Amino acid sequence: MFLIVAKYLIPKGYSGMAVFPFIVMKHDVNKANKIFINHEKIHLRQQLEMLILPFFIWYVFEFLIRLLQYKNKDLAYRNISFEREAYTKETDLHYIRNRRIFQFLHYIKLK
Structure with a gap:
């Protein structure tokens, strides 16, 4: 994993993104x-x-499905299964260690 600060690569309204093997962030403070x-x-x-x-193909495809479902880009983004898993488990700093493979599938259910 490599941490990169690149203010202009991150879309407005977001703090960062992961593109294997990089974590790209808008502000240096996010490193901590x-x-x-x-x-x-x-x-x-x-x-x-x-x-x-x-x-990335799945991510974009699921975003489009969620956009049709919610008709709101922010709700669509927050309800992508990958994002649901990451937001739900982001405070569990030991989650990666115990995470089972394809765990995001548990978050794919349509609401």
């Missing part, structure tokens, strides 16, 4: 934010177990 880093590490694990490219 354990919850932020843990959230992004969960995404790195998801990407790795899906062999990276399929993760």
